[in-house]
Structure formats: structure tokens, C-alpha cells
Amino acid sequence: MTGWSRRRVLRTALSTAAALGSLPIAPTARAAGPQFRRGVNAWPWFSLTREFPAPRTDYDWPPFQSQRPVPTPDDLHRLRKTGLDFIRLPVDPGPFLAADATTRGRLLDMVDAAVTAALDADLGVIVNVQANGATHYWNPDRMVSSTAAPAFDLYRGLVGELAGRLERFQPGRVALEPVNEPAQSCTSNVWSQIQLSLLTAARATAATLPLVVTGGCGSMVSGLTALDPAPLAPFEPILFTFHFYEPYLFSHQGAPWMREPVYRSLNNVPWPASAGSLEQTLASVRARMAEDPETPEDAKQAAYAETERVLKVYFDARPDRWFVDKYLAEARAWADGHGLAPERIVMAEFGALRTDARYVAAPNPDRARYIADVRQSAESFGFTWAFWDLFDGMGMMDDTTRALDPAMVEALGLVMPE
Numbered sequence: 001m002t003g004w005s006r007r008r009v010l011r012t013a014l015s016t017a018a019a020l021g022s023l024p025i026a027p028t029a030r031a032a033g034p035q036f037r038r039g040v041n042a043w044p045w046f047s048l049t050r051e052f053p054a055p056r057t058d059y060d061w062p063p064f065q066s067q068r069p070v071p072t073p074d075d076l077h078r079l080r081k082t083g084l085d086f087i088r089l090p091v092d093p094g095p096f097l098a099a100d101a102t103t104r105g106r107l108l109d110m111v112d113a114a115v116t117a118a119l120d121a122d123l124g125v126i127v128n129v130q131a132n133g134a135t136h137y138w139n140p141d142r143m144v145s146s147t148a149a150p151a152f153d154l155y156r157g158l159v160g161e162l163a164g165r166l167e168r169f170q171p172g173r174v175a176l177e178p179v180n181e182p183a184q185s186c187t188s189n190v191w192s193q194i195q196l197s198l199l200t201a202a203r204a205t206a207a208t209l210p211l212v213v214t215g216g217c218g219s220m221v222s223g224l225t226a227l228d229p230a231p232l233a234p235f236e237p238i239l240f241t242f243h244f245y246e247p248y249l250f251s252h253q254g255a256p257w258m259r260e261p262v263y264r265s266l267n268n269v270p271w272p273a274s275a276g277s278l279e280q281t282l283a284s285v286r287a288r289m290a291e292d293p294e295t296p297e298d299a300k301q302a303a304y305a306e307t308e309r310v311l312k313v314y315f316d317a318r319p320d321r322w323f324v325d326k327y328l329a330e331a332r333a334w335a336d337g338h339g340l341a342p343e344r345i346v347m348a349e350f351g352a353l354r355t356d357a358r359y360v361a362a363p364n365p366d367r368a369r370y371i372a373d374v375r376q377s378a379e380s381f382g383f384t385w386a387f388w389d390l391f392d393g394m395g396m397m398d399d400t401t402r403a404l405d406p407a408m409v410e411a412l413g414l415v416m417p418e
Contacts, residue, residue, distance in 0.1 A: 035172075035343065036124055036126065036175075036346065036384045037085050037086075037343075037384055038083060038084050038085055038086075038384075038385060038386075038412070038414070039084055039085065039086040039087055039088055039124075039126070039386035039387070040079065040084055040087055040088070040387045040396065041087070041088045041089075041090060041348075041349060041386055041387065041388045041389045041390060042071060042089050042114075042118075043090045043388075043389050043390070043392070044064075044068045044069070044090075044391070044392070045068075045070050045089060045090075045114060046064065046089065046091040046092055046110075047064070047068070047090055047091075047092045047130065047132065048065040048068040049063050049064055049092055049094060049095055049132065050062075050065055051063075051094065051095075051098075051135055051136070051138070053136070057138070058098045058099075059094065059095045059098055059099075063094075063107070064095070069390075069391040069397075069399040071117075071397075073117055073120065073121065075402055076118055076120075076123060077121045079121070079390075080121050081415075081418075082404070082409055082412075082414035082415055082417055083414040084123065084414065085123060085124060086118075086123055086124035086125060086126060087118050087124075087125055087126075087390075088125075088128055088177075088348055088349075088386040089111075089115070089125055089127050091111060091128065091129055091130060092131065092132050093130075093131055093155060094132060094135055094137075094139075095107055095138075096108070097138055097151060097155065098137075108161065108162070108165060111127065111165070112165060115127065115166070115169060115174060116169075119169065119170055119173055124172075124173040124174065124175075125174050125175070126175045126177055126346070126348070126386070127166060127174070127175070127177065128177040128180050128212075128348070129155075129158070129162070129177065129178050129180065131155075131179075131180065134257075141183075144179055144182065144194055145183070145190075146190050146193075146194065147193050147194055152194075152197075155198075156198055156201045159176070159178045159201050159202055160201035160205045161205070162202075163176050163201070163203075163205045163209055164205030164206055166206065166209055167205065167207075167208065171208065175209065175210035175212055175239060176202060176211055176212065177212035177241065178195070178198040178199070178211070178212075179194070179198065179214065181214075181218040182194070182195075182214065182215075182217075182218070182219065183218065184216040184217075186215060186216050186217040186223045186226040188216045191215075195213060195232075196231065199213070199232070199238075203235055208237070210237045210238065211238050211239070212238070212239045212240070212346065212348070213227075213229075213232055213235075213239070213240055213241070214227075214241045214242065215227035218243070219241060219242050219243045219349075220243060220244075221242050221244065221327050221328070221331050223242065224240060224241075224242040224331055224334060224345075225330050225331065225333075225334040227240070229338050229340065238344075239344050239345075239346050239384075240340065240344060240346065241345070241346040241347070241348040242331060242347060243347070243348060243349040243350065244327065244349070244350045244374060244378075245349070245350065245351070245352075246323070246324070247323070249263075249266065249269055249311065249314050250269045250314075250319075250352060250366075250370060251351065251352040251353065251370070252266075252352075252353060253266035253269045253352075253353055253355065254267055254288070254353055254355075261295075261302070261306070262303055262306045264303075265285050265289045265292070265300075265303060265304075265307065266285060266288075266307065267281070267285055267287075267288045267356050267359045268280060268283075268284035268285075268355050268360045268364065269281055269311070269355075269366070270366050271319075271352075271366040271367070271369050271370040272320035272369070273315050273317070273318045273319050273320070275366060275369070276366075277315070278311055282307075282308060282311065284355075284359045285307055285311075286304070287358075288356065289303070321376075324373050324374050324377045325377050328347075328377050328378060328383070331345060331347075331381065332345075332382070332383075341382075343383070343384060345381075345382075346383065346384040346385070347374075347378045347383050347384065347385040347386070348385075348386045349386065349388040350371070350378075350386075350388060351371065351387055351388035351389060351394040352367050352370050352371060352394065353394055354367055354393060354394075355367065367407075367411075368407040368408065368410065368411040371387070371411040371412065372413075375387075375411065375412055375413060376413070379413075387408075387412055395408075396408035396409065396412070
């Protein structure tokens with residue numbers, strides 16, 4: 001592991017990467033897999049775990065928190081009625097790897113049941129093995145930092161087992177994505193070795209199941225464009241994926257999990273930048289900082305100075321739809337250069353946190369404008385997309401009432417079900 005992490009990098013330069021991959025290869029004659037078009041991530045269905053603290057390395061039963069929101073069959077049918085045609089299902093591998101054979105079988109049966117429920121609602125499924133970086137033991141570093149990682153062989157075995165089980169489902173409606181946001185650098189040979197090993201394990205148990213592959217750099221566009229698809233051809237059918245949250249100053253404003261202090265007090269960042277002003281945003285930042293009783297005053301002052309600096313860059317650059325198009329055009333150029341149909345490219349995550357309404361003077365429509373711009377840009381390039389997320393602070397459905405957010409439904413080009 002290089003120590004590189006997508007969410008540890010402050011993406012404020014508002015510039016685009018130049019790498020566009022290697023020489024083109026001939027388009028494959030084999031099936032490209034299912035025709036997913038519009039989806040949503042169904043986190044935390046198999047996330048938010050109940051691991052015991054160190055030195056224990058196991059989980060309570062059931063291993064997933066009971067209060068987490070899980071879509072019901074009715075929720076899934078209503079999602080289908082909006083116009084969505086698939087879900088991306090993140091699955092934390094930790095409980096599976098820590099379990100004995102009997103318990104692991106029960107957990108795999110739960111995944112089978114979730115896939116069946118989605119298919120019954122006429123939704124396809126991409127099952128994504130998504131390791132939890134906040135877990136003290138079963139985390140990405142232990143599992144997928146390299147092929148020599150302590151738990152890599154166990155992880156690889158789980159990928160093979162999942163592939164074999166998913167192969168049994170309706171052809172063309174289910175796919176497997178073995179890793180989420182690999183932390184290695186864009187051109188890392190370590191990541192290439194990991195991915196090839198996992199794809200080999202999946203193909204050993206599932207000859208025709210579509211597999212979803214990604215570049216390094218946390219699955220950003222720059223990771224995809226650095227990926228050489230030629231060595232992956234023997235594993236067809238495959239799809240290719242990237243995630244898009246640029247610019248992070250907008251999409252991750254107020255994110256408590258971001259390591260850089262600048263993000264935690266960000267608020268009321270407009271989209272496009274021309275819809276607001278530096279002065280209004282800084283006023284909201286100061287108001288949010290004033291409500292923080294835990295951070296020392298000197299740390300607040302340092303964070304505010306850095307926040308002011310990066311926001312000046314943001315407003316001077318005036319990001320708008322052009323900014324999104326410039327990034328996604330790189331992904332399309334990469335696909336065209338390698339003879340890959342654009343519908344084989346899945347923008348598997350995009351979204352933005354809501355502005356905290358306590359620190360703004362009026363309702364904020366910027367999130368909907370941003371999501372509409374990213375969605376429309378992806379569609380203009382022919383890409384499949386999956387919105388992050390169904391629930392949580394980036395969600396489109398209320399955790400408790402299960403009401404759909406009309407603004408998100410409209411921004412995603414969907415329709416409110418009757």
C-alpha cells in the first residue's frame with residue numbers, strides 16, 4: 001500500500017489529469033455483460049457492522065447494526081417505478097472472513113436473499129465487495145493492500161465464492177465488483193496484480209458472470225484512464241468503473257470522516273460557484289465553527305485560514321457543468337481509445353452531502369443542480385451511473401418514512417412513483 005487515499009487528497013486545483021491510457025486494442029467480440037443504465041447504491045444493507053473491539057477480531061451476531069436502514073420489497077418496487085433499473089449493493093467482507101463455515105453460509109444466504117429481492121422488483125444488481133477502512137482489524141490494508149497482505153488469500157476466496165453463487169442468478173442481471181476504491185496509485189503494478197488475482201478467482205467459479213474492474217487512485221477518473229484493459233480481456237464479460245465526486249469542496253462539505261479539517265466546517269458552498277459568493281460561504285463556515293465546542297480555538301483559526309484559501313481558488317475557477325464535462329470527457333476518450341462501448345463504463349458512485357440548513361438563511365438548491373449536472377454529463381457520454389446513496393446524508397430516500405426526495409428524483413431524471 002502506498003498510503004495514497006482518494007479521500008485524503010484535497011482536490012481543489014480544479015484541473016484535469018492528462019493521462020489517457022495506452023495504445024488501443026481491438027474491440028472484444030465477447031459479450032459486454034448486462035445493460036445496466038441507471039442505478040442507486042444500497043448502502044448500508046450489508047454495512048455498519050458490530051465488530052468487537054481489539055484485541056478481538058470477530059463480530060457480534062447478527063453482525064450488522066439492527067437500526068441501519070434496509071430497503072423493503074416495497075421500497076425496491078418503488079425504486080423501479082422511478083425509472084431506476086439496478087442497485088449497487090456494497091458488502092462489507094469483514095463479517096464473512098471472520099465467521100466460521102456455518103455462519104459464513106448464513107451470511108451468504110442473506111446476500112442471496114437481497115439479490116433475489118432486487119431481481120423480484122425487476123432491478124439488476126452489482127454486488128460490490130466494499131471493505132470498511134474504519135474497522136480495526138478486517139480493513140482494506142489487511143485484505144487488499146497487496147497480494148501478500150495478511151488476509152488477501154481469505155479475501156480472494158470470498159470473491160470466488162461470491163462469484164460462484166451469483167453465477168446461478170438470472171444471466172445478464174447480476175454482476176460482481178471485487179474491490180471498492182483501491183488505495184494504490186493510478187499506475188500501481190501492485191493494484192494490477194491484486195485485480196488480476198481476484199478476477200482469476202472469480203472466473204474459476206463463474207465462467208459467464210459479468211465482472212466490474214477499476215483503476216487505482218480510489219477509482220477516480222485518473223485511475224480509470226491509467227488502466228490498460230488489454231490484460232483483462234481473458235476475463236470477459238467485464239465492465240469498467242470509476243467514481244466521481246469532484247470538486248470535493250462541494251460534494252464533501254461538512255463531511256465528518258474527511259481527515260483534512262477544512263472539510264468539516266465547510267457549509268453553503270454553492271453549485272455552480274456563480275450561484276453564491278465567497279462572503280456568504282465564509283459566513284456559514286464561521287457559524288458552523290462557532291457551534292463546535294470540541295476543537296481548540298487555535299485549530300479553528302488554522303482551519304479557517306486554509307478554508308478561506310481553498311474557497312478563493314474555488315470561486316475564482318467558477319466551476320460549472322463545464323468542469324464536470326471536462327473530467328468525464330477523459331473517461332470517454334479512454335474508452336474510445338481502447339475500442340470500448342461507453343455503456344460498458346459505469347460511474348458507480350456520485351453524489352453530494354446536503355448543506356446544513358442551520359447555517360444558511362434560505363433553502364439551498366445547489367445539491368440538486370450539481371447532481372443533475374453530473375448525471376446529465378454522464379448520460380451525454382453514454383455512461384451507466386449509480387447514485388450515492390439510497391439512504392444517509394447523501395441519500396434520496398428518508399431512513400424512517402421511506403419517502404423519496406422529489407428534488408433528487410428530478411435531478412436524476414426519474415419520475416416520482418404514484
